[in-house]
């Protein structure tokens with residue numbers, strides 16, 4: 001009885017927040033973005049926005065964005081903003097929206113089912129208003145707090161079945177894989193697009209993270225991306241549609257000869273790519289760093305980043321978001337250290353939009369370990385301080401756009 005009552009109070013609070021938010025947005029600047037050649041620009045005035053995002057995982061087994069057992073949600077949201085990021089790429093699993101045995105489970109029920117009582121106690125302490133909300137509503141609260149903190153948000157469909165990502169054979173890699181049902185995928189995308197369609201800080205929806213695995217092929221990529229993109233656009237015509245490439249989002253080469261056609265819209269389409277130390281098969285641990293960097297950079301350009309450069313060989317130019325990159329921040333991995341130096345040089349010269357992987361300092365549960373530490377995380381395992389201030393200041397150096405106003409192309 002008591003818990004039912006709490007849930008309904010929390011429900012009311014959420015609804016009130018939504019109303020406040022809607023009212024605020026009547027007077028606030030439109031945040032929605034358009035694509036203009038290789039740039040993301042504000043729909044309202046055509047000025048460039050450079051996305052400097054951090055990834056925040058919400059797609060693992062519990063489906064609750066990580067860290068809410070460590071810090072209050074609003075403090076985390078403002079902390080992200082305070083570190084200079086202007087945006088969060090918030091991941092989610094399709095099942096959170098489409099699977100009837102999951103979507104009406106409360107946060108408390110999910111954590112109890114997963115035998116994460118200790119972690120749940122942390123959530124009760126720091127974010128008590130979340131625990132009796134259905135998981136979808138708790139996720140919506142996170143989006144709202146990010147919104148309040150002035151951040152832009154990209155919702156990233158990371159997996160279908162909530163779990164750690166990504167492996168070739170994890171059943172979530174390509175349409176038709178064990179858990180990757182096409183209809184549920186479209187349904188989930190439309191639900192999430194509809195949930196946030198009045199929030200103009202939800203500027204992008206990434207249709208699927210890191211396509212991969214034995215089933216991947218170009219024809220299906222075109223077919224299903226057009227299907228998903230048109231469906232999302234119909235529900236939410238203002239948000240950017242962000243598309244990932246094959247082979248763990250390293251390969252968009254096929255677009256050079258054949259752009260994605262058959263879309264009901266033009267100026268909302270963006271591509272994303274990922275770049276980790278070994279993504280493009282370059283050994284950054286030994287040999288000449290300049291040479292390794294030149295080879296890797298060239299692979300990234302051929303893989304798709306060259307879409308930002310106009311050429312007569314291609315009928316279009318497009319923005320590219322490097323939506324995942326990251327390193328072990330303990331500093332002892334030479335390949336990681338060399339890679340990130342190369343990466344920063346590349347990003348400084350190319351002025352691309354980006355999202356660091358990831359924010360989280362640890363996980364509720366990953367690989368079966370409760371409180372598993374994330375050494376790539378921007379925040380430490382207590383989620384109260386940056387893990388590595390040196391890396392953070394290097395990231396801050398690529399947060400500002402080089403170009404704004406009148407663009408050469």
Ligand SMILES: *[C@@H]1O[C@H](CO)[C@@H](O)[C@H](O)[C@H]1NC(C)=O
Pocket residue numbers: 095099100101102
């Ligand atoms: C829903 O989720 C449950 C629990 O993970 C799973 O056993 C079931 O197969 C899922 N159903 C569908 C239709 O995806």
Ligand SMILES: *[C@@H]1O[C@H](CO)[C@@H](O)[C@H](O)[C@H]1NC(C)=O
Pocket residue numbers: 100101104105
């Ligand atoms: C969740 O939904 C299922 C199927 O619609 C229903 O049987 C169940 O009672 C619901 N659970 C709660 C807690 O609302």
Ligand SMILES: *[C@@H]1O[C@H](CO)[C@@H](O)[C@H](O)[C@H]1NC(C)=O
Pocket residue numbers: 223226227230262
């Ligand atoms: C184009 O998209 C529509 C709607 O998604 C679909 O019905 C149609 O089959 C597609 N045509 C081609 C040639 O892919």
Ligand SMILES: *[C@@H]1O[C@H](CO)[C@@H](O)[C@H](O)[C@H]1NC(C)=O
Pocket residue numbers: 311313
């Ligand atoms: C354009 O195509 C020509 C001929 O196929 C090729 O030699 C050249 O390298 C291409 N340029 C770019 C920028 O891809």
